[in-house]
Amino acid sequence: MRSRWTEPGGRGPAARLQLLARPRQPEPLPVEFDRRRIYVLPTWFGLFFLLLLLTMGVGALNYNNNPALLLALVLAGTALASLVSAHLQLSGLVVHAVNAEPVAAGRPLMLRVHVRADPRRPRRGLRVESGDSAAVLSLDRGAGDATVEVPTTVRGWRHPGRLRISTTRPLGLARAWSWVWPEKPQLVYPAPEAHGPPLPLGAGDNVQARLHPAGDDVHHLRPWRRGDSRRAIAWKPSARRDSLLVREYEEPQGADVVLDWDELSALPREARIQRLARWVDEAERDQRRYRLVLPGQAPIGPGAGPAHRHACLRALALLPGAVEA
């Protein structure tokens, strides 16, 4: 969903005003908020309060009623001071990192905003907004972070756009805010196919096919650890070594899976990417070793584990031609 303030390309007066707000282009982190980029405007409650003060002030001046006049003036001064205070809640704040774990397209990106500031000034209850998603940011001992959701639709690099950090504290009369527009995009994996064929297993002529020893074979012995089953203890070797040893069996493993782009030539391009993404996840779930072959790139793998999965999905995500579905 587009939001009126995080996407600078919109139309209308609000969007045009947005173009004037600093920062006007993406910027490298860290970013420190200073008075050039902090904006303060009254809230609706602030306007109501202003009306109230004007009524009081005119009435008190008319009746030359000094206590009433001083009341109105002190309240006005306090309201102004609260603007200063709101401004200082933001100024000096340093946004030093914005990051997110990659997610599949269509799932929200959990964007973590890391912030630090001089610990001597308490800053609590700041609001971080991205589009319609908002989170509370409270600094504890000068550092804090907040997580906002950024919706994703397509694979590839997702620019989080402008994030708004704002506060209405202390009195709720005015909102002070500042924008941060991180330059670094976040990776969005391709969405895996919802229903698809199983992993291409029985392709016997796979080059890398390799049988593992049968599962019942003892692979090696290792020292006992808490939680090991008593049945797994190798009593005889233990007696010899004077410490408990445990047998470890090797799981039977299938052949390496080869996920080949060219094998899926029947499918359209995006569907191919989605199927490969699904297969990567399935292979990872089944703890298979797998290899991804993409056109114009060196094959990735064989391998398994989070790093390998990330490499494969990243390659898939960054294949050219990503368009919004």
Added chain:
Amino acid sequence: MARRRKRSPLLDGSGKRWTLAAAGACLLPLLLQLPGHVALGVGGLGLMGAVVSLRVDLPAWPRPLLALALFGLVLANYGFHFGRDTGCALLAAMLAIKPMELRDLRDARSLLGFALFAPFATFLLDQGPLSLVLGLAGVVLALMAMLRVSELESMDRGPAPPDRPEAEARGAWRRLRIAGRLVAVGLPLALAAFWFFPRMASPMWGVPDRAVARPGLSDTMSPGEWIDLMSDDSPAARVKFDGPVPGPHQMYWRGPVMLDFDGRTWKRSEWLAGLPPAQVVPGGQSFSYEIEIEPTDRRHVVALDLPLAAPADVRMSRDFSMTAPRPLSQLRRFNLRSAPPQAFEPELPDMLRRLALRLPEGFNPRTRELGLQWRAEAGIGPAADEAIVRRALQWVTDEFAYTMATPLPGRHAVDEFLFDQKAGFCEHYSSAFAVLLRATGIPARVVTGYAGGYRNRFGDYWIIRQMDAHAWVEAWLDGRGWVRVDPTAAVAPERIFDTLEDLPQAGFDVFGNMAAARDLGDWLRRGWNTAFLGFDAARQRQLLAPLGVRDLGVAQLVILFSALGGLALAWMLWLVARGERERDPVLRAWRRVGRRYARLGLGPEPHEPATAWAGRVVAADPAAAKDLATLSARFTDWRYAGRKADPDAALALARDLDAHRPGRRTALEDPT
């Protein structure tokens, strides 16, 4: 609307408690100014609504009905007269109903906003110390509640679990500190506006009067009505004499003068009030003084008998009573001169003489008979008139008594007083005496005002209290004009001239101390009045008189206000700048160096370590950055090698950094 309502977060228990406590604290001083039963009704309803809304969410439909009913009751209580007090009572009623709708943040904020109007309304009715203190407490609580509501809005759970009582107490202290700081930051601007924002010399619209008047001097007087007034020990005026002070028997403060008598009530003559002051031959002795009149709802200005001239825009009528063009709803101060007259209106026109002799038909036959009898016995002529007055005074001195416990008068009130009861207070005495004198053919009138005064030892000024209200008689004697005759003083001089000041001498030591405390309290209050409550357009013009600038114009005031307000604003901005500034001088100096290089396009990137940046700069422009490598090494040492480096070295580093310019060699590092 619905969408916003849905979005506004709900209040939690503590938020509700804070909001309700603040609204209650704001409402309290206002309730104290309302008549007892209205205050009880409105306050009770508000309390009930608050308690209920803490427990359950009330349905919305009964609220408008309740509001209408309550407004109706309040209006009916004031007899559907719309005055200042009616408006304030309606505001109180609205505030009492509002807590029943207290669900989300918006409700809380609108309640707090309206609650802040309550102290304002209170100050329109009363400006005494109690109202000020309670109003201030209400405002502070309201600010704290606003802080609490904002914390709720920001959804910050706080550093400690909020449901523990000590956490709540700590939160209260913290909020009090924050509110105090906000007020303190805003105070210079507020005070600059208070003293220098041009005041209006006359209001754009009139101050609505009260629908129910407070007791005080008025245009009428009927015996027995001053019971409330004479037990009210609140100050009516304060007087500071400049020069000689009149003796206690001269301290008659002249207020409205009553000429018309309808058998029961004495009334001020309207058309006489429009005539210019009568001719007076002043006596040799005169007193100049400053009188400060406490706010009332009336226009009467009292002055020492007999004022020589009226102050600006106060009118003096033929009988030397003074009225201001508007009710004295604010503290007012007048500088006056008075002198006991040698002859006061020695030529009495026939028209006035007839008025001053007129008695209504069918009232007080025994008194009239006595008057005729006395006249027959005394004969005709100035000497006879004086003899009659003396005889009358002798009569009351011998046979009459002073009491505040008087029965309700019947039709022939003067007859009953003179012949049956023979006891009463100043209203009875003056009324009966004037009637008696008129019956003998001596023109007479009743003068109301205050008698006596009490000297405050701290401030050397005199306090006139409401309980000093007094009524006396003026009789017109040939050759002397109007002469003050005070029958009450003849009967009970201690009631008129003796005041609290005499009580310590009676041997009550404790009472003496209390009187001293009272003196001190009133002295402080007078100081507050002088500096604050009495400040108005006239005083504002003289604000710089001590500096030799007399009579500031509006333009000068605007300039002064802009200058001082600008200073106050600049102070706020300085606070912002100070809050933004890096506190460490070395880091500050290091950033300045970075900015100098940024002008050459060689500024440090945010993520770049100091030495890496220096290396880059030296590589790009070796001539420009001769010492940068050394400085950056020293900076890195200071920053990372030892946090506990000695402060002198840090200062020296900051100095060297400040001295460093791109392309220029510092004298320190370059011996040539």
